[in-house]
Amino acid sequence: MHAYADLVEKNKRYLWNPFTQMKDYFDRRPVVIARGEGRRLIDIDGNAYWDGVSSLWLNVHGHRVPELDDAIRRQLEDIAHSTLLGQANVPAILLAERLAQIAPTGLTKVFFSDSGAEAVEIALKMAYQFWQNTGKCSKSKFVTMCDGYHGDTIGAVSVGDIPMFHARYAPLLFQSYKIPFPNRYRNPYTSSDPAFGALHAVEELFQREADQIAALIVEPVQGAGGIVPAPKGFLTGLRALCDTYDVLLIVDEVATGFGRTGRMWACEHDGVSPDILTVGKGLTGGYLPVAATLATERIYTAFYGEYEEFKALYHGHSYTGNQLGCACALANLELIERNRIIDHVAQSARVVSTRLNALRDHPHVGDIRQAGLMIGIELVEDRETKRPFPLTTRAGWRVCWQARELGMLLRPLGDVVVFMPPLASTVDEIQEMTSILCDAVERGLKEVVGK
Ligand SMILES: *Cc1c(COP(=O)(O)O)cnc(C)c1O
Numbered sequence: 001m002h003a004y005a006d007l008v009e010k011n012k013r014y015l016w017n018p019f020t021q022m023k024d025y026f027d028r029r030p031v032v033i034a035r036g037e038g039r040r041l042i043d044i045d046g047n048a049y050w051d052g053v054s055s056l057w058l059n060v061h062g063h064r065v066p067e068l069d070d071a072i073r074r075q076l077e078d079i080a081h082s083t084l085l086g087q088a089n090v091p092a093i094l095l096a097e098r099l100a101q102i103a104p105t106g107l108t109k110v111f112f113s114d115s116g117a118e119a120v121e122i123a124l125k126m127a128y129q130f131w132q133n134t135g136k137c138s139k140s141k142f143v144t145m146c147d148g149y150h151g152d153t154i155g156a157v158s159v160g161d162i163p164m165f166h167a168r169y170a171p172l173l174f175q176s177y178k179i180p181f182p183n184r185y186r187n188p189y190t191s192s193d194p195a196f197g198a199l200h201a202v203e204e205l206f207q208r209e210a211d212q213i214a215a216l217i218v219e220p221v222q223g224a225g226g227i228v229p230a231p232k233g234f235l236t237g238l239r240a241l242c243d244t245y246d247v248l249l250i251v252d253e254v255a256t257g258f259g260r261t262g263r264m265w266a267c268e269h270d271g272v273s274p275d276i277l278t279v280g281k282g283l284t285g286g287y288l289p290v291a292a293t294l295a296t297e298r299i300y301t302a303f304y305g306e307y308e309e310f311k312a313l314y315h316g317h318s319y320t321g322n323q324l325g326c327a328c329a330l331a332n333l334e335l336i337e338r339n340r341i342i343d344h345v346a347q348s349a350r351v352v353s354t355r356l357n358a359l360r361d362h363p364h365v366g367d368i369r370q371a372g373l374m375i376g377i378e379l380v381e382d383r384e385t386k387r388p389f390p391l392t393t394r395a396g397w398r399v400c401w402q403a404r405e406l407g408m409l410l411r412p413l414g415d416v417v418v419f420m421p422p423l424a425s426t427v428d429e430i431q432e433m434t435s436i437l438c439d440a441v442e443r444g445l446k447e448v449v450g451k
Contacts, residue, residue: 008030011030012026032044037062037063038063049408049409050432050436052433053410053411053420054286054423055286057282058281059285060258060332060335060422061332061339062424062425068284068335071327071328075323075324075327080322081323081324083318084320088321094326095110095112095326099294102264102333104265104268104277107274111294112326115280116150116255116278116291118317119278119279121153122278123217124142124215125315127214127215127248127299128215130302130303136211139211139247141177141212142216144216145181145217147183147228148160149161149165155174157172157173158175161225164414177205177213179205182231183228185228185367185378189201194231195231199237199238199241202216206244206245206247210247213245213247214248216238216247217251218235218238218249219252219256223374227369227416228369236272239272248276248299249274249276250276252278253265253279254280256371257280258283258333258336259336259341260282262345262373265277275296275298276294277295278292279291279293280292282332282423283332284329289325290326290329339424345372347427348373349372352373352430353370355438358438364380364449365379375419375420377416377437379416379441380415396413399440399444399445401444402440402443402444406436408433408436
């Protein structure tokens, strides 16, 4: 047993946390998790908290799930890891088959990696090299959405557009075309229908530049950009434009895949299949770092040829196709099906939506956005003008600190309070978590306004 103070001292001395201002972190009594139990996390002093953001949008069934624990143990009896470069392994082959079976139509080839950012890097290299291999070498640029987020590596940041995370690195990035996202709350277009405006902007760009453009990348629900679902029909429109102008469509479902929005894939809501799909987060149920980039036969075929043509995709990571991760992912997908998780999410989402009615008239709640169990509550200083609070107010954080006092761990995106419970949370658990969420919003805002 380690004492709390001792561990925090060692944290201070040795551990540098991601996306964390370390001074701020140590000023606020860090949480040190010792174990998990179902949908709860338990710190080293035995305090239990609801895992209100699924350990950063990953968790599907909860923690210490017997089926997932067993799958990893069973795989460990055989082997933990061997390379996928030039050879294969059993769970990686079976997982590729399973993913191809459940993927949107036409995505038949699976390329593994270890994180969402890598899945995106691979998608970008795949799209770029597809045109190189097929003789259309001018098609080398990417189109992305303003406020998009695709991970933190340099390629993924080059197609990202969140100023606080990305602006600093601008000189290191390659240029991409940026189209304002059709955000209904903060509509960037003159048209009252933001999807119409955005599709029009994409078409204008394609008319001028399609012979320079390899692919367009989009999130069906902008995640880190503030939990902003694309309007219905937007992906359908993008698919049609990409077909007309011969641009590849990359859909990034790292956050939205595996049931998060109430369907297996968010692009199913629009009945759309991309040319390239990136998945990660929920793939192993939130257990182990496995991600994947799925591609169509057309793309795969462009890389297929004689050795000396050098058309291969020169990309891979040390742990690509890791057996423990793939075995866990297989068990996760089986459990999603057996426990009818997708139907369950649709039902839980309705419960959340009803409970959040309590906040809809709050003078500092500007907008409540939801896609399945992906929820964002945008706090504003002035509801009429949608004016945000000054940055230093830290309204989003204040709500999350209140939630922690009430027994739930949350992490905001600026002044958007994010709630993403594990998909398998029972309706009772969802009710309890949602009450804490509402209380925390009330208390956090009271603290802000009282100041
Ligand atoms: C989280 C996320 C990523 C990055 O995934 P990591 O596993 O954190 O690298 C990429 N795209 C989207 C849409 C995400 O939400």
